[in-house]
Amino acid sequence: MQPAATNSTPVVLARALMKSYGDSIAMDGIDLQVEAGEIYGLIGPDGAGKSSLLKSVAGVLAHDVGELQVFGTLINSEKSSELIKDRIGLMPQGLGQNLYGDLSVEENIDYFGGLRLLSKTELSERKETLLRSTRLERFRDRPMKNLSGGMKQKLGLVCTLIHEPQLVILDEPTTGVDPVSRREFWSILARLLKEKGITALVSTAYMDEASRFHRVSLMHAGKILASGEPEQIKTLAAGSVVSMVCSKAEQQIAAVHQLSQQFPQMEVLGQDIRVFVDETDAAKASAQVYLCLPDVAISHSEVLEPELEDVFIALLRKRQLLNSKVTEKNAASNDLPAQRHADHGLAIEAENLSRIFGAFKAVDDLSFRVPQGEIFGLLGANGAGKSTVIKMLTGILSPSSGKGRVAGADMRDAGRQIRERIGYMSQAFSLYLDLSVLENIRLYAGIYGLTRQETTARMDWILDMAGLRPFGSALAASLPMGLRQRLALGCALIHRPQVLFLDEPTSGVDPLGRRAFWEVLFKLAREENVTILVTTHYMSEAEHCDHIALMYAGRIVADASPDQLKADVEAQAGKLYELKTAGDANQAQAMLEVLHKNGFSTAALFGSRIHLMLPEPEQDLLRLHALLQTPDMQFQQKRLSMEDVFVHIVTRLEAEDAKARGEQA
The missing domain is CATH 3.30.70.790 (UreE, C-terminal domain)
Structure with missing residues (x-):
């Protein structure tokens, strides 16, 4: 697919851009060309340099070395950047970060219209058009802080587009937004850009959003790995994905172990094992995989085309840009031997749970059951009630009605007993960011009453599991998001709980970090029989779950395995x-x-x-x-x-x- 106006002056032209923050290199020789009328995507993990590049193009961050032109204007000073800002709309990273919480939807739009010096007629006409396009008309009087995540992002887009910029810059606009709102956001953006002939430069950590863009650049560690149309980039790391299911569920662990010796790129999705093979011929790829499993019976297998995330990781692997894999020590290799939790049947039971806040029913007569050792996914849009359910089951929040049992304890009157048997990683707070990695671990060990010997053994396990050995004295705040989340997971697991609650544990984590995180969860569930209840916005992660309950407006509307x-x-x-x-x-x-x-x-x-x-x-x-x-x-x-x-x-x-x-x- 060819972008519009390829013969015109590029909207953005960057050559050998460099930007450093102390010893940290954010942009390392970036070359980029964005043509008029196209939606250009920057895809990569946290710390790849996406935000620094977007801020440089927007004229709000000075680069150190290199050449940058926007609309043909050389951007090399604050004065030159001011020449192009009236033609740019910038939407920063984070839900509603460019908005004002106490202002209503309409007041936010009016405020941005005033900043852009629009006449009353222009503002009124554009406001009504954009409100209709985004379906925010009936929410015009609602305060921004009371909007869902998806609605905040749509309002942010309206405020960014109100002055009809020629270039709109969006920094991870759909992170933390549910799938329905994500699809609607991209549909609205594509339609508005087509109608107004606007160019867009967008960053995202969601690899599956690549198909939304005309062209993309894959970024890692301040460099661009590859650029081009999404389908072209998929050809840069030739290979096949062999997907299989073991005939006997108990053979899955052995199969994963055997395959990992031969194939470094592999993931487990529920009962499926997906193996990336550096072979494009489907028959040869399958044969290579089957040779590694002489004693494992396979009930189903198929060969799939690699997704962009598979290609991204393969490119990093082939160019030797992945960190050397941490020696996979787990609890079995430490002084404290691995303990497989006994199977007592149901680990979590929720029966007719409800929670009411004033006139609002956040959870409405909800019931489900989770067996010991299962990975259970609780999915739903922003505001569906997922976090409220977890807070009730963990004893943090009292139910308005209903009952529940967790690890054999009644959640209504066994608070301490439940806390000793569960691990909880909250969406908002799990770590003390001004403490070091080791200080966080010791703090949690003390909270759960571990002995000095137990603390030493579990600390070793956490450092190895999370790949944190080189970062023991580093402050938690300084860690990349992926490592920080694995540290939080380790702290939640320090007392070897029977049940683990994870509330949006990988929000904002890059694809590499998410895969490493889920690898740990798989081993916990299959090898130590830990029950895991997880909420997530990443629908690709839902494939990892053995069972899924889908919530809508506080109630469960679907309850089955992903395949069902x-x-x-x-x-x-x-x-x-x-x-x-x-x-x-x-x-x-x-x-x-x-x-x-x-x-x-x-x-x-x-x-x-x-x-x-x-x-x-x-x-x-x-x-x-x-x-x-x-x-x-x-x-x-x-x-x-x-x-x-x-x-x-x-x-x-x-x-x-x-x-x-x-x-x-």
Whole structure:
């Protein structure tokens, strides 16, 4: 797909940009060219240099070395940066960071319009258009601080676009936002940019968002690893992903151990084992994997095309940019021997739990059960009630009604007993950032009453598990997000709990950090029989769970394994297909509008491609060909993802609620 106006002067042109903060190099020889009319993505982990590059382009951060031009203007001083700021809209990282919490939706927009010196007529017309486009009209009087995460980001986008900039710069705009809001955000952005001819430079830590961009740059440690169209980048690390399921669940641990000796790039998703093989031939890739498992029976296997995240990690591995893997010591290799928790049946029981705050029912008659040793995912949009459920089960918050048991103890009257048997890693606070790594570990050991010998042994285990041996004296605040979260996990596990509660544990963590984190969780569940209840916004992480409960408006609306949920959605909504054309994203946007007008409500835009559910594929495909009449149009069936499941269920429920409100009105 070719960006618009490739013969014109680039909107952004960077050559050999360098930026350092003391001994830390944020940008290390960055080359970048962004053309007019395209959505350009910067993809990479925390600390890759994305935010520094965006701030330099926006004129709010001075680079040290190199050349930077924006709209053809050389940016080399504060004076030169002021020349282009009126043509730029900047949305900083973090939910609502460019907004004011006590102002209403409309007041925030009016304030930004005033800052940009818009006339009353201009402000009124643009405000109403943007409010309609983002579906924020009926929330115009609501204070920003009372909006959900997705609504805050949509309001932030409105305020960024109110002066119709020529270049919009968005720094991780969907981090911490649920999948439905993420899809809606990208759909709104694509439509608005097409209508106004705006160029966008966007950063993200979500590898699956690459398909939203015309072109992307993969960043790591201040450098650009690769640039180009997403499909082109996937070819840079040739390989295949072999996915398999063991016939006997108890053989999974042995299979993972055997495969890890041969294949350094591997992950476990529930019952599935996914192995990246440096071989493009599917038959040869499968053969290599099977040779490593002579004594393991496989019930199902298939060869898949690598996703961008697989390619990103393969590129780092092949270029020897990954940190050498920490020696995998676990509890079994320390003086304190590994303990497998006894299986007493159910580890967590919630029965008719409810919690009311004033007139608001945060949790509504909720019930579920989690067996010992299971990884249980609690999913839901922002404000669905997930964190409230965890706080009730851990004894932090009293239920308004209902009861629950955790690790054999009644949550209503066994607070101390529950705390001794569980580990809890909260969404907002788990570490003391002004203490060192070792001081945090010792503090938690003291809180849980460990002896000096036990503390020493568990400290060794945590340092090895989290890869923190070189950082013992470093302040927790100075650690990269991935290492910080693994330290928090280690502190939650220091007393060897039976049950582990994790509330959005990897929010803001890069792909490498997330994979390392889940590798630890898998071993805890399978080898030590620890029960894990986790909430997450990363739908790819939901694939790791053995069982999932999906929450909506304080209640559970789906409760099954990931595979069963996918089968249920497929039975209700049909097969998932991807529509590819030879055209660009603008053509795809126009086709999307045609599809929505003709009843294909599930159609969603992914860059120059469209995904949609087809209940009756044969008849629906014939109708689509007749409707679109586009040459070189191709349809390919795709596997449903947990994001597709989440979006389908939540969108359906939102539509039902909207219909009910209309009928009542």
